Amino acid sequence: MKNIILIGSGNVATHLGIALYKKGHKITQVYSRNIKNAKKLATKLNSKYSNKLTMLEQNADLVIVSIKDDAIAEVLSNIKCKSIAHTSGSIDLSVFKNQFSNFGVLYPLQTFNKDIELNFTDIPFCIEANTKEFEDELIEIASSLSNNVVKMNSEQRKQLHIAAVFACNFTNHMFSISNNILSKENIDFKILLPLIKKTIAKLDSNKPNDVQTGPAARKDLKVINNHLNLIQQKEIKDLYNAISNNIIKFHE
Amino acid sequence: MKNIILIGSGNVATHLGIALYKKGHKITQVYSRNIKNAKKLATKLNSKYSNKLTMLEQNADLVIVSIKDDAIAEVLSNIKCKSIAHTSGSIDLSVFKNQFSNFGVLYPLQTFNKDIELNFTDIPFCIEANTKEFEDELIEIASSLSNNVVKMNSEQRKQLHIAAVFACNFTNHMFSISNNILSKENIDFKILLPLIKKTIAKLDSNKPNDVQTGPAARKDLKVINNHLNLIQQKEIKDLYNAISNNIIKFHE
Numbered sequence: 001m002k003n004i005i006l007i008g009s010g011n012v013a014t015h016l017g018i019a020l021y022k023k024g025h026k027i028t029q030v031y032s033r034n035i036k037n038a039k040k041l042a043t044k045l046n047s048k049y050s051n052k053l054t055m056l057e058q059n060a061d062l063v064i065v066s067i068k069d070d071a072i073a074e075v076l077s078n079i080k081c082k083s084i085a086h087t088s089g090s091i092d093l094s095v096f097k098n099q100f101s102n103f104g105v106l107y108p109l110q111t112f113n114k115d116i117e118l119n120f121t122d123i124p125f126c127i128e129a130n131t132k133e134f135e136d137e138l139i140e141i142a143s144s145l146s147n148n149v150v151k152m153n154s155e156q157r158k159q160l161h162i163a164a165v166f167a168c169n170f171t172n173h174m175f176s177i178s179n180n181i182l183s184k185e186n187i188d189f190k191i192l193l194p195l196i197k198k199t200i201a202k203l204d205s206n207k208p209n210d211v212q213t214g215p216a217a218r219k220d221l222k223v224i225n226n227h228l229n230l231i232q233q234k235e236i237k238d239l240y241n242a243i244s245n246n247i248i249k250f251h252e
Numbered sequence: 253m254k255n256i257i258l259i260g261s262g263n264v265a266t267h268l269g270i271a272l273y274k275k276g277h278k279i280t281q282v283y284s285r286n287i288k289n290a291k292k293l294a295t296k297l298n299s300k301y302s303n304k305l306t307m308l309e310q311n312a313d314l315v316i317v318s319i320k321d322d323a324i325a326e327v328l329s330n331i332k333c334k335s336i337a338h339t340s341g342s343i344d345l346s347v348f349k350n351q352f353s354n355f356g357v358l359y360p361l362q363t364f365n366k367d368i369e370l371n372f373t374d375i376p377f378c379i380e381a382n383t384k385e386f387e388d389e390l391i392e393i394a395s396s397l398s399n400n401v402v403k404m405n406s407e408q409r410k411q412l413h414i415a416a417v418f419a420c421n422f423t424n425h426m427f428s429i430s431n432n433i434l435s436k437e438n439i440d441f442k443i444l445l446p447l448i449k450k451t452i453a454k455l456d457s458n459k460p461n462d463v464q465t466g467p468a469a470r471k472d473l474k475v476i477n478n479h480l481n482l483i484q485q486k487e488i489k490d491l492y493n494a495i496s497n498n499i500i501k502f503h504e
């Protein structure tokens with residue numbers, strides 16, 4: 001079990017902090033720019049807190065930086081410690097600029113909402129580090145939370161993050177658009193859940209491109225044009241058109 | 253239990269035919285333009301088959317037309333029978349042009365792949381008909397297959413179909429794009445499944461727009477631009493851009 005300092009108080013920091021704490025790690029300190037947020041998370045983790053990077057304790061085994069990508073480089077330049085890891089999918093290992101003895105990445109591939117509880121057991125953790133020893137240490141910490149820990153270099157991790165944006169964020173936005181369309185007709189979005197669940201269930205034993213269905217996959221231009229005529233909002237019409245064209249091209 | 257003629261031998265016709273047959277309805281005849289396909293499905297349903305609409309038997313309780321939307325109007329003009337229903341999400345009830353005593357719609361809201369078995373129990377069936385009596389009859393047939401039967405007019409059904417295209421077809425295409433991105437990095441698509449399943453699980457108790465995450469939802473333009481630089485294919489870059497912009501606008 002490790003003594004860990006947590007930099008950040010957003011969705012990832014909150015879930016990761018709680019999970020580490022529950023597994024017996026000690027969160028010694030929580031840092032957030034916003035002292036109220038630092039305090040709020042620290043209370044859950046039974047830890048100290050601060051909004052000054054210069055006040056970080058020096059005795060932690062590991063500093064985990066779990067903040068907005070934009071802010072990582074600057075925050076790092078103000079941290080002094082021996083071992084440090086960030087949790088970002090998009091930020092290269094080179095961001096640490098060799099200013100630490102041990103540096104690495106501990107990227108949990110999951111979607112985090114502050115108020116929705118999360119079980120880390122199946123969540124893939126992607127690990128990268130500057131040395132074999134520190135890599136092993138990060139693997140050990142990740143394995144205390146999850147059964148699904150993989151090594152991955154920065155380039156792979158960045159592409160995985162993009163893939164995850166398509167598979168999760170963009171997918172959820174497709175649901176939001178559906179929900180808006182249905183609201184206007186007083187139809188409950190829940191009517192789509194069996195269809196959505198079947199769409200996902202297929203992925204257990206099929207590649208998505210092998211199970212594509214719908215008007216675009218069968219080049220049913222009449223249905224596509226009917227739909228375009230029936231969609232009222234211009235941006236949604238444009239998206240329908242762009243995605244349909246991409247499906248048609250993809251399946252030619 | 254009904255005597256049913258099935259027009260069509262595609263994905264929907266196949267699954268619906270098998271489900272009706274298993275529930276004890278008698279499929280008296282299968283029609284397909286392509287006699288081989290008609291025979292193949294008829295064999296599974298223990299029924300006769302034909303590729304001539306003029307050869308349809310006259311003693312069926314119901315003719316179910318389950319073919320490509322483009323072909324429905326023309327096929328209908330060549331059918332003589334008392335009671336008929338189509339299974340399309342997009343085609344208006346008016347397609348029947350009052351040339352039948354009883355006409356209606358029996359639209360199963362699901363994604364059909366010929367080779368993937370389907371349990372209809374939870375599948376929503378959307379029912380519309382020209383008379384209350386025939387509506388009741390279609391509800392009865394649908395209820396023999398599913399616990400989720402709803403009445404819905406043509407306008408609602410069309411919008412539902414569009415919503416389903418976004419929630420199912422477009423979602424699956426997002427997975428295909430992810431899969432392509434990952435293949436290039438030798439990463440198995442399965443690494444995304446826990447994330448995808450979590451994204452879906454949230455919908456049981458949340459509206460999708462309330463649980464949107466990702467760089468666009470938090471307006472993280474640095475990550476978005478990094479991703480755009482890392483995406484090699486122009487069409488995929490354009491889609492990433494279009495969907496991200498729509499998310500940003502949606503959550504402003």
